[in-house]
Amino acid sequence: MKVLHLLSDWKWTGSSEPVVSLCEALMKEGVDVRIAYRKTPNQNFPENTVEKEVKQRGLRSFEGFRLNRYFSLKDWLYDIKYIKRYVEQEGIDIVHTNLDHDHFLALLSLRFYKRRPLIVRTDHKRDGIPARPFMKWALSGTDGLVAYSKKNIDHDTKTFEYPVEKTCVIPPGVKSYKGEIEDARHVFHIDEDERIIGVVGRLKKDRGYDIILKAFKMVKGRMDKVKLLVLGRGGSRDNIVMNGLIKELGIENDMILAGYRSDDYFSMISAFDIFVMMRAGTDGTARALREVMSMGIPPIVSDLGMLPEFVDDGVNGFVVKPEEDVLTEKIIELLSNKEKRQGFGIKAKETAQTRWSYKKQASTLIHFYEKILGLKCNS
Numbered sequence: 001m002k003v004l005h006l007l008s009d010w011k012w013t014g015s016s017e018p019v020v021s022l023c024e025a026l027m028k029e030g031v032d033v034r035i036a037y038r039k040t041p042n043q044n045f046p047e048n049t050v051e052k053e054v055k056q057r058g059l060r061s062f063e064g065f066r067l068n069r070y071f072s073l074k075d076w077l078y079d080i081k082y083i084k085r086y087v088e089q090e091g092i093d094i095v096h097t098n099l100d101h102d103h104f105l106a107l108l109s110l111r112f113y114k115r116r117p118l119i120v121r122t123d124h125k126r127d128g129i130p131a132r133p134f135m136k137w138a139l140s141g142t143d144g145l146v147a148y149s150k151k152n153i154d155h156d157t158k159t160f161e162y163p164v165e166k167t168c169v170i171p172p173g174v175k176s177y178k179g180e181i182e183d184a185r186h187v188f189h190i191d192e193d194e195r196i197i198g199v200v201g202r203l204k205k206d207r208g209y210d211i212i213l214k215a216f217k218m219v220k221g222r223m224d225k226v227k228l229l230v231l232g233r234g235g236s237r238d239n240i241v242m243n244g245l246i247k248e249l250g251i252e253n254d255m256i257l258a259g260y261r262s263d264d265y266f267s268m269i270s271a272f273d274i275f276v277m278m279r280a281g282t283d284g285t286a287r288a289l290r291e292v293m294s295m296g297i298p299p300i301v302s303d304l305g306m307l308p309e310f311v312d313d314g315v316n317g318f319v320v321k322p323e324e325d326v327l328t329e330k331i332i333e334l335l336s337n338k339e340k341r342q343g344f345g346i347k348a349k350e351t352a353q354t355r356w357s358y359k360k361q362a363s364t365l366i367h368f369y370e371k372i373l374g375l376k377c378n379s
Contacts, residue, residue: 001031001093001094001369002091003031003032003092003096004034004036004086004095004117005019005023005035005096006037006106007067008038008068008101009050009099010037010038010039012048012049012053014124014282017053017287018148019098020053020054021175021358022358022361022362023035023059024059024358025358026366029359029363029366031362033060034059034062036061036062036086037050037067038065038066038067038068039051047262048262062086065082065083066079067079067102069099069101069102079105080105080108081109083105084110084113087109087110087113087117088115092117093373094117095110095117096122098121098124100132100135103119104134118143118144118372118376119142120143120145120146122145123156126286126305128155129156129160135160136160136161139156139162143376144166144167144368144369145162145168146168146170146368147167147168147170149169149306150169150309151305151306151309152306166372168364168368171356171357171361172286172290172310173356173360174293174294174352174356175294175358177266177291179266180267183267184268188229188256190227195226195335196228196229196272196274197219197226197228197275197335198269198272199230199232200275200292201288203230206279207278208278208302209245211278212228212276214249215276215325215327215328216228217251219328219332222328222332223332223335223336226254227254228251228254229268230256231265231269232259232260233260266295269288269292270295273334273341274297274299274300275289275298275300276300276331277299277300277307278301278304278322278327279322289307293352294348294352294356297345298316298317298341299316299318300317300318300319300334303319303321303322304322310351315344315347316348318330
């Protein structure tokens with residue numbers, strides 16, 4: 001079985017980590033998989049990139065496509081021509097697409113190819129694939145649809161009238177961190193008796209930061225020695241909006257905006273006493289949630305999107321309505337009860353270790369590949 005994954009992105013954000021990690025797991029399971037991605041425009045870019053990760057992990061890759069999702073008729077026509085040529089030369093059985101751009105490119109490139117491979121799409125959206133123009137057409141020519149959440153599959157099959165028998169829910173994966181942990185409290189001069197509420201993600205209102213900030217204000221009114229530690233960058237406009245709310249609430253002295261972290265990321269999240277997430281990010285797998293749970297940090301999440309599928313309410317964390325009053329009560333309940341925090345943390349780590357395995361993810365997807373290949377042979 002020869003599989004080509006297309007990813008029209010170069011930044012190490014959004015769907016990039018899940019796609020690269022899945023390809024690595026497929027390779028370890030013996031699948032002849034290769035990944036084509038957009039090359040890094042600036043080779044001196046200081047942060048992590050898809051290209052760096054692919055090479056570091058020793059994945060088979062192809063850099064002959066342009067995969068430019070921004071308007072460039074020249075690049076698009078180039079890929080439409082050469083995707084088909086590469087597929088034909090390599091004898092690819094399945095082209096697995098991950099974003100709208102590479103999905104459309106694959107369909108256009110292979111539409112008249114008599115020995116067309118199967119085309120699969122992964123839904124990396126946090127709320128399901130949006131009903132954009134031509135998406136129903138695109139999915140009508142797609143042989144398989146994959147998502148990390150049953151809620152997303154339910155949304156997509158209903159929205160686009162896509163056949164359920166051609167869908168697959170795969171478990172998200174997470175790697176347990178085994179590196180060194182430094183004392184993040186010391187970095188930010190946080191006393192040992194202060195409790196830390198952790199948040200990870202871009203400073204954007206659509207991530208539910210307004211709810212979190214208002215809840216933190218209410219927590220501060222009822223508890224002493226509590227800090228809010230926020231990891232994540234924000235665009236200038238997002239920063240202006242959020243900083244304005246922070247000042248309006250008068251909580252700036254009890255918040256730490258740590259910005260984007262790379263080398264010491266796991267040291268930062270290991271300092272959390274609890275973790276809060278109201279909305280998943282753009283990767284569709286709530287990566288930060290999975291990572292903090294793998295570190296034994298108890299989470300409080302909203303009931304939006306796929307988040308309730310990852311957290312068992314009252315077992316390894318809390319699932320709440322996205323309302324500041326409700327969130328406040330659950331934060332106080334966890335911060336006030338060390339035994340419950342520790343119990344939730346143990347269960348959170350067990351969840352990560354038993355449910356979120358890249359090996360299980362790859363195995364589930366391989367079975368799905370074999371199923372749809374069998375459907376093709378029987379048709």
